Amino acid sequence: MTVLLKTENLKKYYRAKNHKAAGKKNGLLRAVDGVSFEIEKGTVFGVVGESGSGKSTIGRCILNLTRPTAGNTFYEGVNLGACGKKEWAALQRKMQVIFQNPYSSFNPLMTIGQSLQEVGRVHRMEKREIGERIAWLLEGIELPLDSLSRKPQELSGGQLQRFAIARSLVLKPDFILADEPVSALDVSVQAHVLNLLLSFKEKLGLTILFISHELAVVEHVCDTVAVVYLGKIMEIAPVDDLFGRMKHPYSRALISAKPKEHPLQNKERILLKGSPQDALDPPSGCRFAPRCPSRFGELCEKEVPVLKQVGNAHYAACHLYS
Amino acid sequence: MRTVQIPYTMFSEDRRSSQGGLGGASEGAQRLNELCPPELECLLLDIQGLRVDLMTARGVGYAVRGVDLEVKPGEVLGVVGESGCGKSVMAKAIVRLHDAGRTRYSGRILFSGRDVFAMREKELEAFRGGETGMIFQDPQSALNPILPVGEQIAETLRVKRGFSWKQARQETCELLEAVEIFPAEARYAQYPFEMSGGMLQRVMIAMAVSCKPKLLIADEPTTALDVTIQAQILDLLRRLNRQLGMSILLITHNFGVVAEICDRVAVMYAGRVVECGGVVDVFDAPAHPYTQALLNCVPKSGGGKNVLRSIPGTLPDLYQKFDQCLFAERCPHAGDACGAGAPKREGRGEGHVVYCSL
Known part of the structure; x- marks a missing residue:
């Protein structure tokens, strides 16, 4: 398998405005703190974590929607941070994005058709080609042609999200960043949108970076999953390994918190104490140490664990395995 | 039907005596039997044919179209449904929280035998927050x-x-x-x-x-929270339910939450209850086509990469009056009987009812 996208030690720090009042060390908010992973071509790579863990920031940094503080992202071997304007424009065609809330990612003054054409126009596609492409995509998302003349607010969330998928595919990209694409939708609609996304993935051989906090969805959609906590990757594993044989105590707690599927299901529940630490003032050792049920002493509090291989394509950042 | 006053213990005393985590499911059932002997029909909340019409700029919105629902003392009743099915409107109607000038209620809501719609302003004030408590989705606001x-x-x-x-x-x-x-x-x-x-x-x-309160109305209490925090909050609600004997009416769109803490569940669609029964019965043998379809939409662990089954079509128009089954248009089993008249109420074993003509 070939690697399509690779990040190396990606970091994004924000300077907190009012750090003195907050009384925090140096006023740096470490949203993403040294994240490295590889995404193989044609697979769905999931990023799960709780809110504030930095999962969306990882996605935004990869697409350069926010400039990373440090670290590199390589797309087919090209360093995205160091490429020229022309090269970047060509790469943008190959990397597209779907956001969580379709109502805020469509221009309310444009009709859906205009929004879809706009993407092709900006990237200098031929008019006829744009039209053909949109017609083909409409068939794929199972919506009638006349819905193109509607405005976003006239459509339901599910319909609009299907258009968001179509819009992301107008330029024939190879890579899609899907940032919580179904979190705002009802289950019956969510199922439809996920089915569409996966069927396009099969048809077009897409590679998807799928960011979500919903474990059931991630388990259904992804091939490989990274678990993030406070800006750091805790574990990366093939999906079956993660949900069956997770190694990191945080992954175990997170997955055990997933609600039951059946009332009689007997589940071990690891209730974590408290809520995640502040990213302004993260623990000096392992980020998870203060809440970790398997913490075993000073090492956890002093030294930051690195990702170690613990199985086939399975990595965990925990002192238990070093 | 007789309504029985539930014995009520002081909060703090009770807390001390039962510290030490959650009791088992059987303990809960046992307590339920003590509070409410099965030979006595006792209900804490009895909703009969509730309709809520909302006067909006676009016309009359029929948000709740005739709901029968009951909550027994000490139980956790889940109400599930998708957005727009009227579950929150119904919850607010229980404590008459809607703007009186723009809402038309009909039907009856009996709380411990007293008619909520007949309450005077003073009585209502004591009822809200006194005998009932309410929590919402977004605590921040x-x-x-x-x-x-x-x-x-x-x-x-x-x-x-x-x-x-x-x-x-x-x-x-x-x-x-x-x-x-x-x-x-x-x-x-x-x-x-x-x-x-x-x-x-x-x-x-x-x-x-x-x-x-004797009844806690929880409207999507964990929807805005992360899974690990959701687990903590559900754990807390369950414990309060056990320790205080407080009934909970839990509104959610998440079947996982229902499986986690509810004793019974009512499934709502377009302002009506389509099915109601014990959680295990509903999960094991969902009788209404909508319940079946909804349960099929949820991605399952170990289900592999199978295609999820979604529900085709959209919700019926909120501003139109209907008599017939509202799900018929989207129903895979719909027949001639479905278009004619209201769906029949049918019992399926103990306490399990389904509203379907098939």
Whole structure:
């Protein structure tokens, strides 16, 4: 398998405005703190974590929607941070994005058709080609042609999200960043949108970076999953390994918190104490140490664990395995 | 039908005696039997043919179209449905929280035998927050941003139970500890913006149970929270239910939450209850096509990469009146009987009812 996208030690720090009042060390908010992973071509790579863990920031940094503080992202071997304007424009065609809330990612003054054409126009596609492409995509998302003349607010969330998928595919990209694409939708609609996304993935051989906090969805959609906590990757594993044989105590707690599927299901529940630490003032050792049920002493509090291989394509950042 | 007054223990006493985690399911059932012997038909809340019409700029919206629902003392009843199915409108109607000028209620809501729609303003005030408590999806917007959280709980105690500030403060701290907010004294003085979403939801719960309500109405209490925090909050709700014998009407769109803490579940679609029964019965043998379809939409663990089954079509028009089955248009089993008249109520074993003509 070939690697399509690779990040190396990606970091994004924000300077907190009012750090003195907050009384925090140096006023740096470490949203993403040294994240490295590889995404193989044609697979769905999931990023799960709780809110504030930095999962969306990882996605935004990869697409350069926010400039990373440090670290590199390589797309087919090209360093995205160091490429020229022309090269970047060509790469943008190959990397597209779907956001969580379709109502805020469509221009309310444009009709859906205009929004879809706009993407092709900006990237200098031929008019006829744009039209053909949109017609083909409409068939794929199972919506009638006349819905193109509607405005976003006239459509339901599910319909609009299907258009968001179509819009992301107008330029024939190879890579899609899907940032919580179904979190705002009802289950019956969510199922439809996920089915569409996966069927396009099969048809077009897409590679998807799928960011979500919903474990059931991630388990259904992804091939490989990274678990993030406070800006750091805790574990990366093939999906079956993660949900069956997770190694990191945080992954175990997170997955055990997933609600039951059946009332009689007997589940071990690891209730974590408290809520995640502040990213302004993260623990000096392992980020998870203060809440970790398997913490075993000073090492956890002093030294930051690195990702170690613990199985086939399975990595965990925990002192238990070093 | 007879309504029985439920014995009520003091919050703090009860807390001390049953510290030490959750009891088993059988313990809950046993307690339920003690409170409410099966030979007696006793109901805490009895909703009969409730309709809620909302007057909007676009016309009359038929949000709740005839709901029959009952809550027994000490049980957790889940109400599931997708957005727009009327579950929140129904919950608010139980305490008559809708704007009276723009809402038309019909049907009856009996709470411990008293008709909520016949209550006077004074009586209603004591009923809201006294005998019932309510928590909402977004605690951030339910709390006053410029008052310390402790004071907001204490204010409730002063108004509803006539405490002095000193008493109220002490009781508030006990309540905060009961919902696992430590250290309570320091947290008392904090403002909502200083707390996380999970913490604020705990504050809301503390406030809602401060007057020892018999019924807690929880409208999507964990939807805005992360899974690990959701697990904590559900655990807390379950414990309060066990320790206080407080019934919970839990509104959610998540079947996982239902499986986690509910005793019975009612499935709503387009303003009507389509199926109601014990959780195990509904999960094992969903009788209504809508319930079946909804359960099929949920991705299952170990289900592999199978295509999920979605429900084709959209919700029926809110502004139109209907008699016939509202799901018929989207139903894979729909026949001639479905278009004619209201769906028949049918019993499926003990306490399991389904509204379907098939």
